[in-house]
Amino acid sequence: MRGGDIQPAPTGHSIPRRVGVVGLGLIGGSFARAYRAHGWDVLAWDTDADTLDAARVETVSGVLDQASITSCDLIVLAAYPAACIAWLEDHAGLLGKISREGAGPLVIDTAGIKRQVCERAFALAEQHGFAFLGTHPMAGTEHSGFAHARADLFVGAPLVLVPPALGDIERLQLLDRAYMLLEPAGFGSVSVTTPEEHDAVIAFTSQLAHVVSNAYVKSPTARVHHGFSAGSYRDLTRVAHLNAPMWAELMCANGENLSREITCLIDALDAYREALDAGDRDRLRMLLADGDRIKRSLDDDNRH
Amino acid sequence: MRGGDIQPAPTGHSIPRRVGVVGLGLIGGSFARAYRAHGWDVLAWDTDADTLDAARVETVSGVLDQASITSCDLIVLAAYPAACIAWLEDHAGLLGKISREGAGPLVIDTAGIKRQVCERAFALAEQHGFAFLGTHPMAGTEHSGFAHARADLFVGAPLVLVPPALGDIERLQLLDRAYMLLEPAGFGSVSVTTPEEHDAVIAFTSQLAHVVSNAYVKSPTARVHHGFSAGSYRDLTRVAHLNAPMWAELMCANGENLSREITCLIDALDAYREALDAGDRDRLRMLLADGDRIKRSLDDDNRH
Numbered sequence: 001m002r003g004g005d006i007q008p009a010p011t012g013h014s015i016p017r018r019v020g021v022v023g024l025g026l027i028g029g030s031f032a033r034a035y036r037a038h039g040w041d042v043l044a045w046d047t048d049a050d051t052l053d054a055a056r057v058e059t060v061s062g063v064l065d066q067a068s069i070t071s072c073d074l075i076v077l078a079a080y081p082a083a084c085i086a087w088l089e090d091h092a093g094l095l096g097k098i099s100r101e102g103a104g105p106l107v108i109d110t111a112g113i114k115r116q117v118c119e120r121a122f123a124l125a126e127q128h129g130f131a132f133l134g135t136h137p138m139a140g141t142e143h144s145g146f147a148h149a150r151a152d153l154f155v156g157a158p159l160v161l162v163p164p165a166l167g168d169i170e171r172l173q174l175l176d177r178a179y180m181l182l183e184p185a186g187f188g189s190v191s192v193t194t195p196e197e198h199d200a201v202i203a204f205t206s207q208l209a210h211v212v213s214n215a216y217v218k219s220p221t222a223r224v225h226h227g228f229s230a231g232s233y234r235d236l237t238r239v240a241h242l243n244a245p246m247w248a249e250l251m252c253a254n255g256e257n258l259s260r261e262i263t264c265l266i267d268a269l270d271a272y273r274e275a276l277d278a279g280d281r282d283r284l285r286m287l288l289a290d291g292d293r294i295k296r297s298l299d300d301d302n303r304h
Numbered sequence: 305m306r307g308g309d310i311q312p313a314p315t316g317h318s319i320p321r322r323v324g325v326v327g328l329g330l331i332g333g334s335f336a337r338a339y340r341a342h343g344w345d346v347l348a349w350d351t352d353a354d355t356l357d358a359a360r361v362e363t364v365s366g367v368l369d370q371a372s373i374t375s376c377d378l379i380v381l382a383a384y385p386a387a388c389i390a391w392l393e394d395h396a397g398l399l400g401k402i403s404r405e406g407a408g409p410l411v412i413d414t415a416g417i418k419r420q421v422c423e424r425a426f427a428l429a430e431q432h433g434f435a436f437l438g439t440h441p442m443a444g445t446e447h448s449g450f451a452h453a454r455a456d457l458f459v460g461a462p463l464v465l466v467p468p469a470l471g472d473i474e475r476l477q478l479l480d481r482a483y484m485l486l487e488p489a490g491f492g493s494v495s496v497t498t499p500e501e502h503d504a505v506i507a508f509t510s511q512l513a514h515v516v517s518n519a520y521v522k523s524p525t526a527r528v529h530h531g532f533s534a535g536s537y538r539d540l541t542r543v544a545h546l547n548a549p550m551w552a553e554l555m556c557a558n559g560e561n562l563s564r565e566i567t568c569l570i571d572a573l574d575a576y577r578e579a580l581d582a583g584d585r586d587r588l589r590m591l592l593a594d595g596d597r598i599k600r601s602l603d604d605d606n607r608h
Contacts, residue, residue: 138534160532191532201532204525209536212516214595215572219565221508222602228464228495228505230442232513235539240599248589255580261523262577266570268519273566276559285552291518295544298526 016041017181020064020072020105022087024051026140027110028078029149031185032059037151038184043068047083051146066091069105070098074181077109077117080249084109085120088132096128106177108135112202114162114195116253122164133178134162136198137187138206144243156188162195203257210247211262213240320345321485324368324376324409326391328355329550330444331414332382333453335489336363341455342488347372351387355450370395373409374402378485381413381421384553388413389424392436400432410478410485412439416506418466418499420557426468437482438466440502441491442510448547460492466499507561514551515566517544 018041021028032042036059043064046052052063062068069075069091077084088107098104107130111117118134125132139157141148161178163171175192193201216222217240251258275283322345325332336346340363347368350356356367366372373379373395381388392411402408411434415421422438429436443461445452465482467475479496497505521544555562579588 138532140534140536157534158532193532197528198532201525201528204523205533205537208520208523209540210592211573211576212520212540212569213536214592214599215569215576216512216516217595217598217602218572219508219512219568221505221565221568222598224501224505228442228462228497228502229509230444230461232444232517232543233509235542236513236516237599237602238539239536240595241603242592242596244589244593244596247592248585251580252583252585252588255583259577259580261525262573262580264523264525265516265519266573266577268522269515269566269570272515272519273563273570276555276563276566279556279559281552281556284556285548288514288518288546288551289548291521291544292546292548294521294526295518295541298521298541299545 017073018043018071020044020069020075021060022046022064022075022077023079023083024048024055024060024146024149025078026144026146026148026153027137028076029055029059029146030139030151030153031076031078031110033149033151034154034186035184036060040184043072045087047079055146066094069094070103072105075105075107077107077111080246081109081111081113081117081253082249084111084117088121088124092124092128092130095130099128099130104130106174106181107132108178108182110135110137112136112206112250113254114160114198114202118162118164118195125164131174131177132164133174134195134198135178135182136160136162136202137185143241144246152186155186158189158191159185159187160198161190161192162198163192199254200257203254204261207247207251207254207258208261208265210239210242211251211258212265213237214242216240321377322347322375324348324373324379325364326350326368326379326381327383327387328352328359328364328450328453329382330448330450330452330457331441332380333359333363333450334443334455334457335380335382335414337453337455338458338490339488340364344488347376349391351383359450370398373398374407376409379409379411381411381415384550385413385415385417385421385557386553388415388421392425392428396428396432396434399434403432403434408434410481411436412482412486414439414441416440416510416554417558418464418502418506422466422468422499429468435478435481436468437478438499438502439482439486440464440466440506441489447545448550456490459490462493462495463489463491464502465494465496466502467496503558504561507558508565511551511555511558511562512565512569514543514546515555515562516569517541518546520544 016039019035021032021044024044024046032044036042042060043062044060045064095104109117114134121132137154137159139154163174216237272287320343323339325336325348328348328350336348340346346364347366348359348364349368399408413421418438425436441458441463443458467478520541576591
């Protein structure tokens with residue numbers, strides 16, 4: 001392994017902090033770039049050697065491995081869910097050992113679903129005695145991979161935190177530590193929730209949006225729409241372009257919630273279709289006015 | 305009526321041209337503001353006296369009526385489809401008379417569906433002998449009404465033109481005249497098509513987008529999504545906020561096309577749901593990859 005070429009964190013007026021990033025895709029790469037831009041030392045690990053090499057040109061100063069984990073203040077798991085769990089299982093013993101010595105990092109995952117990763121991670125953290133917090137940075141683009149990672153990807157974005165079941169004081173301490181350590185990412189707002197609520201809501205706000213966008217372009221009419229589309233079409237289909245293996249993993253791990261949301265949308269769409277087929281303009285107007293009213297009330301809620 | 309206070313178009317180095325706008329909503333109001341900003345004299349008519357008064361403060365110099373129609377170079381019908389047809393029926397005789405005298409305006413409609421308006425308008429234009437062209441400016445916002453009208457609403461936007469069946473030379477002359485007269489709006493690109501093709505494609509690119517967005521927010525989960533939503537949710541639900549009476553009229557006049565597109569989307573969504581319910585991650589990945597591939601190929605087509 002290439003762990004040997006890591007230098008000790010340089011010292012000076014202030015000691016730069018060190019973050020370890022597992023998985024240099026869009027999310028992990030953006031964490032790496034954001035922390036690097038804030039003067040942190042960034043270590044990383046990725047299954048793809050070329051990606052790791054590319055990241056080492058400007059962003060990453062060394063490989064995150066058994067030896068270097070000890071020196072990290074924060075470890076960000078940004079691989080696919082199953083790979084994050086596998087990494088944690090491999091390193092839980094070591095993380096527990098350094099934590100007992102009083103120097104362990106805070107470990108967070110950043111997966112788009114929280115039950116699958118958090119259930120296992122909470123159990124490992126409790127068993128081995130290290131600090132773990134589930135997170136979901138609500139940011140992304142329709143592009144994936146380190147090449148699209150940006151230091152400002154999370155600036156102003158909402159962050160969802162999913163802490164383990166703890167006493168009030170331990171919980172506050174854990175969240176305070178997270179706020180401090182996550183400061184370089186620049187999130188705009190923070191919510192705290194449970195894995196169950198997170199997955200139920202995310203099925204609607206994110207996973208359903210990707211399914212609908214991806215399904216939308218499958219109409220045969222899509223092939224002849226040249227020059228006939230305005231902003232509504234562009235917005236509806238923006239996230240049709242997606243990382244299929246990643247989303248398939250996230251969606252299958254949240255299958256029940258997402259299936260329920262798809263059913264809900266199909267039922268709603270069916271009502272408009274029935275009104276159209278019956279030529280019932282009053283009914284259609286009421287259906288549209290109802291959606292308009294809901295949308296305005298949601299927008300009002302989000303402003304307050 | 306208030307037509308009496310219209311002044312003759314001022315003269316000088318160049319004679320300002322004059323446009324008449326029927327219906328001062330978002331679209332008509334934006335035409336009025338764009339032409340005014342380009343030095344044209346703008347006349348208008350609206351069923352709502354308050355709107356007309358508001359528009360006369362800065363944009364509209366007089367009321368478009370029987371007397372003032374004669375002096376217009378261009379008349380833009382921007383009311384709801386049925387109201388546009390009613391206006392044309394009321395004024396077809398006069399338009400024919402001034403056209404025979406060699407001074408008639410080009411009349412365009414701007415409705416979001418083209419068969420209903422164009423069929424009647426083409427017949428009236430042929431019968432009475434005036435120049436009519438169907439248009440659909442592919443621009444808008446989720447807000448409606450004159451208050452949201454903007455002089456730059458159409459700048460860079462696609463414009464769809466729907467000419468009547470004419471000989472090649474007459475058709476070219478009509479389109480050339482339209483290009484010249486529409487120049488102040490600043491459209492970015494122009495397509496020419498038939499009413500039938502327009503309505504089939506618009507059911508997919510615009511009407512379906514509005515139905516899906518409007519249906520999306522009807523999930524009970526929408527009420528608890530506070531702080532959990534990123535760009536994909538915002539984009540999917542942007543046009544949920546809409547003018548229900550207007551869209552109900554446009555959609556019902558294009559019911560067969562739109563119903564077919566809704567069916568197509570429901571069938572596509574059902575395939576993802578089946579894969580989720582079966583826990584079939586490979587199948588789900590293939591469905592997602594297929595949408596991704598189609599989206600990328602559509603984006604490539606639109607770049608060339």
